[in-house]
Amino acid sequence: MSLLKQKAYQPLTNESAVELALELNIFPGHAKLSCKEIGDGNLNLVFHIVEELKGKSIIIKQALPYAKVVGESWPLTLKRAKIEADALKIFGQIAPDYVPEVLFTDDVLAVTIMEDLSHLSIARTGFIKGETYPLIAKHLGEYLAKTLFYTSDYGLGPGVKKERVHQFINPELCKITEDLIFTDPFIDADTNEFEDSLRPAVEALWHDEELKFHVNVLKKSFLTDAEALLHGDLHTGSVFASNSETKVIDPEFAFYGPAGFDIGQVFANLLFQVIVNEEKCDLFINHIETVWNVFEEQYTFLWNTENKEIAAKTSTFLNYQLYKFFGDSLGFAGCELIRRTIGLAHVADLDGIEDELTRITAKQKTIELGKILIKQRNEIKDLTSFIATIKERI
Ligand code: SR1
Numbered sequence: 001m002s003l004l005k006q007k008a009y010q011p012l013t014n015e016s017a018v019e020l021a022l023e024l025n026i027f028p029g030h031a032k033l034s035c036k037e038i039g040d041g042n043l044n045l046v047f048h049i050v051e052e053l054k055g056k057s058i059i060i061k062q063a064l065p066y067a068k069v070v071g072e073s074w075p076l077t078l079k080r081a082k083i084e085a086d087a088l089k090i091f092g093q094i095a096p097d098y099v100p101e102v103l104f105t106d107d108v109l110a111v112t113i114m115e116d117l118s119h120l121s122i123a124r125t126g127f128i129k130g131e132t133y134p135l136i137a138k139h140l141g142e143y144l145a146k147t148l149f150y151t152s153d154y155g156l157g158p159g160v161k162k163e164r165v166h167q168f169i170n171p172e173l174c175k176i177t178e179d180l181i182f183t184d185p186f187i188d189a190d191t192n193e194f195e196d197s198l199r200p201a202v203e204a205l206w207h208d209e210e211l212k213f214h215v216n217v218l219k220k221s222f223l224t225d226a227e228a229l230l231h232g233d234l235h236t237g238s239v240f241a242s243n244s245e246t247k248v249i250d251p252e253f254a255f256y257g258p259a260g261f262d263i264g265q266v267f268a269n270l271l272f273q274v275i276v277n278e279e280k281c282d283l284f285i286n287h288i289e290t291v292w293n294v295f296e297e298q299y300t301f302l303w304n305t306e307n308k309e310i311a312a313k314t315s316t317f318l319n320y321q322l323y324k325f326f327g328d329s330l331g332f333a334g335c336e337l338i339r340r341t342i343g344l345a346h347v348a349d350l351d352g353i354e355d356e357l358t359r360i361t362a363k364q365k366t367i368e369l370g371k372i373l374i375k376q377r378n379e380i381k382d383l384t385s386f387i388a389t390i391k392e393r394i
C-alpha cells in the first residue's frame with residue numbers, strides 16, 4: 001500500500017523515499033531515480049533524490065522520533081516536522097530569496113519535501129574549508145530584519161500575532177534549548193562534554209554566581225519574551241551558501257521568543273571563525289558588523305513604513321527596541337559560545353582543530369569571550385565597543 005495511504009509513521013529508507021517521490025508525481029512514473037541519505041545533523045534523516053537523466057533533484061527531510069545525536073533513549077516529538085514546515089512557509093513568504101521552496105509536507109510521515117540546495121554548501125563547512133561567502137552577512141542581516149519584524153506585533157498586529165504564538169508553541173524543542181544552552185553548561189550535568197584540560201575553566205563557570213545570575217536573566221527572556229517568530233537554531237550549520245546565494249534551512253526549533261536570540265546565534269557562529277581563523281579574522285569581524293548594520297537599517301525602514309502600531313512609531317521607542325535586541329543578542333551569543341564548547345552539541349570550527357594545544361587555547365578564548373558577552377551585554381552599547389571587546393579577547 002502507498003506510504004501516504006497507510007497513515008502511519010515509518011522511517012524512510014532510500015527505497016521508500018523514492019517510492020514517495022514517485023507517488024507524489026514529483027518525477028514522471030518512468031523516471032530513473034537515485035537516492036542517498038545525507039543527513040549529518042543531530043536530529044533528522046535527509047534524502048537527496050536525483051533524476052538521473054534530467055538532473056532534476058529534491059530533498060526529503062524526515063523527523064525521527066528520537067534525537068539522532070544521542071539515540072533512541074532520547075525520544076523527541078514528530079510534531080517538530082509540522083512546526084518546521086509551517087515556519088519555512090511563513091519565512092518563505094517574508095524573505096523568499098533566503099528560504100528554500102517547500103514542495104510537499106505530511107504531518108503523519110513527518111516529512112518536508114523541498115527544493116534541492118546541493119549546488120550550495122553548508123556555511124560552517126565552507127568557512128572551515130576557507131570560504132568567506134562575501135554576501136552572506138548582508139543576506140542574513142536582511143533575513144533577520146524581515147523575519148523578526150514581519151512576525152512581531154508591529155508587523156502583524158496583535159490579533160494575528162497571538163494566533164501565531166499559539167500555532168508555534170514548541171515545548172519539547174524549546175526544552176532542548178533551555179537545557180542545553182541555558183542550564184547544563186552552567187552546572188555539572190551529564191550532557192556536558194569537554195577535554196580534561198578545560199576542567200578548571202569549566203568549574204570556574206559553575207562557581208561564577210554573577211555569570212549564573214545573568215544566564216538566568218537571559219533564560220527568563222527566552223522563556224517569556226514572545227517578540228517574534230524565531231528560527232530558533234540559526235547557527236552556520238542551518239545556512240546554505242555560495243558566493244551569491246544564502247538559504248536558511250531547518251527551523252524546527254521555531255517558536256515565539258526574544259528577537260536577539262536569532263541574531264545572537266548568528267553572531268556566535270561567526271565568532272567561532274573570528275577565534276579560530278587567524279588569517280581571516282578581520283573578514284569575519286566585518287561579517288558581524290554587516291549583519292548588524294543591515295539588520296538595523298532594514299528593521300528601521302520596516303518600522304517606519306510598515307508598522308501596525310501607529311503610536312509606537314517613534315524614534316525613541318525604535319531606539320529602545322534596537323538597544324534591547326543588541327544587548328540581548330550579545331548575551332545569547334555568549335551562551336551559544338559556551339554551550340558549543342563544553343555542552344552536548346559541539347561545533348566543527350573548534351572540535352576540528354587537530355593540534356590539541358591550539359584547540360584548547362581556542363576553546364579557552366571562546367569560554368572567556370562568552371562570559372564577557374553575557375555579563376557585559378548591557379554595557380557594550382554599540383558595534384564599536386562590541387568589536388573592541390572581541391579584539392581584546394582573541
Ligand atoms: C539534541 S539536539 C542538539 C542540538 O542540535 C540542534 O541543532 C540544536 O542546536 C540543539 O541544541
Ligand code: MG
Nearest residue numbers: 041233238250
Ligand atoms: Mg538543525
